[in-house]
Amino acid sequence: AQSVSQHNHHVILSEAASLELGCNYSYGGTVNLFWYVQYPGQHLQLLLKYFSGDPLVKGIKGFEAEFIKSKFSFNLRKPSVQWSDTAEYVCAVNALSGNTGKLIFGQGTTLQVKP
Amino acid sequence: EAGVAQSPRYKIIEKRQSVAFWCNPISGHATLYWYQQILGQGPKLLIQFQNNGVVDDSQLPKDRFSAERLKGVDSTLKIQPAKLEDSAVYLCASSLEASYSYEQYFGPGTRLTVT
Numbered sequence: 608a609q610s611v612s613q614h615n616h617h618v619i620l621s622e623a624a625s626l627e628l629g630c631n632y633s634y635g636g637t638v639n640l641f642w643y644v645q646y647p648g649q650h651l652q653l654l655l656k657y658f659s660g661d662p663l664v665k666g667i668k669g670f671e672a673e674f675i676k677s678k679f680s681f682n683l684r685k686p687s688v689q690w691s692d693t694a695e696y697v698c699a700v701n702a703l704s705g706n707t708g709k710l711i712f713g714q715g716t717t718l719q720v721k722p
Numbered sequence: 723e724a725g726v727a728q729s730p731r732y733k734i735i736e737k738r739q740s741v742a743f744w745c746n747p748i749s750g751h752a753t754l755y756w757y758q759q760i761l762g763q764g765p766k767l768l769i770q771f772q773n774n775g776v777v778d779d780s781q782l783p784k785d786r787f788s789a790e791r792l793k794g795v796d797s798t799l800k801i802q803p804a805k806l807e808d809s810a811v812y813l814c815a816s817s818l819e820a821s822y823s824y825e826q827y828f829g830p831g832t833r834l835t836v837t
Contacts, residue, residue: 650827650831651813653826708755708820708821708824709767712757714763
């Protein structure tokens with residue numbers, strides 16, 4: 608069965624620190640990859656996505672993620688975090704077989720940025 | 723553009739009682755998803771509708787959970803009878819079509835507590 612693992616459950620950083628959140632998936636076929644973010648009191652919203660092409664994907668608010676197929680990973684990065692980046696970050700995978708749009712989510716990482 | 727609406731936002735019930743959640747997707751979105759998110763875990767798909775037909779309900783506990791989308795617009799998810807382990811946030815999402823190509827937009831969720 609497909610699964611997604613996020614190894615960092617709770618991350619605390621100071622402003623201006625660099626961020627990297629890990630995401631690994633288990634599926635041998637072609638996948639699409641997503642990072643969602645949920646700011647306090649708001650809905651889950653799409654941060655960035657990878658379908659094909661350049662494995663380095665740029666998202667909103669300075670976030671980027673790199674797809675490394677050999678490592679089954681899609682890690683999220685940001686060079687310098689801000690207090691406003693405090694949120695829950697969730698990685699998701701869509702296996703292309705079937706193509707129903709079904710997403711498999713990781714358990715999420717809570718990021719707390721200290722001012 | 724109005725987002726995905728859900729109600730109620732919070733619900734507390736005793737075990738063995740029944741409960742219903744309502745979702746109104748973004749206008750024009752053919753696909754509607756119900757997810758269950760237990761504390762500390764990522765969202766898990768319960769059921770997916772394409773218009774008023776079911777695309778995937780493989781992880782819906784059908785002995786106690788039911789869902790309908792009779793007119794292909796809004797949807798209701800019901801639990802009867804509820805168990806303690808049903809305590810979770812129930813998220814509704816919608817997309818234009820049932821494909822990875824289309825972004826899923828999430829509602830605010832309904833937080834259910836079963837005592």
